[in-house]
Amino acid sequence: MxxxxxxxxxxxxxxxxxxxxxxxxxxxxxxxxxxxxxxxLAAVCGATGSDKDHRAYDDTMRTESNARSGPSTDCGVRFSTGGSRATVDYHCYRVVSGYHWTYLRLKGTSDYGWVRGDRLTDSGSNVAC
Structure with a gap:
C-alpha cells in the first residue's frame, strides 16, 4: 500500500x-x-530558389539523399532521391551554417528541394540564389 x-x-x-x-x-x-x-528556422524552411543555374541535366546524386523544404537538416523532408543515380536539375545554392545547399528539381518530376552539397557528385550548384 x-x-x-x-x-x-x-x-x-x-x-x-x-x-x-x-x-x-x-x-x-x-x-x-x-x-x-x-x-x-521558419524563415529557412519553406525557402525556394530561382532557376538560375542553366547547366545541362547531367548532375547526379552522390548517394541516396533526402531533399528538404529548406537548407537545413532541421527542415522537413520533401522527397527522397531513391538512389545514387537520380538525375537532378540545379537551380541555385545558399550557404547556411557553413554548409553549401543546392535547391534542385528531380529530373522528370515536379519535386523540388534542398540537398547539401556533400550529397551531390560535384558539390552542387555554383550559382548563388
Missing part, C-alpha cells in the same frame, strides 16, 4: 513537471513569441 502511494505521488509530481514545462513553452509561444531559433 505504501508503494502505491509513493508511485502515485511520483506520477503526480511527473505530471506537474510536464505541465509546468508545457505551460512555460506555451506562454513563450503565446506571449513573447517563438524563440529566436524557431523564427530563424
Amino acid at each position: 505504501n508503494t502505491r502511494k509513493l508511485l502515485g505521488g511520483a506520477a503526480a509530481t511527473g505530471l506537474l513537471t510536464v505541465a509546468l514545462v508545457m505551460g512555460a513553452g506555451t506562454a513563450n509561444a503565446a506571449g513573447s513569441g517563438a524563440s529566436s531559433y524557431d523564427q530563424q
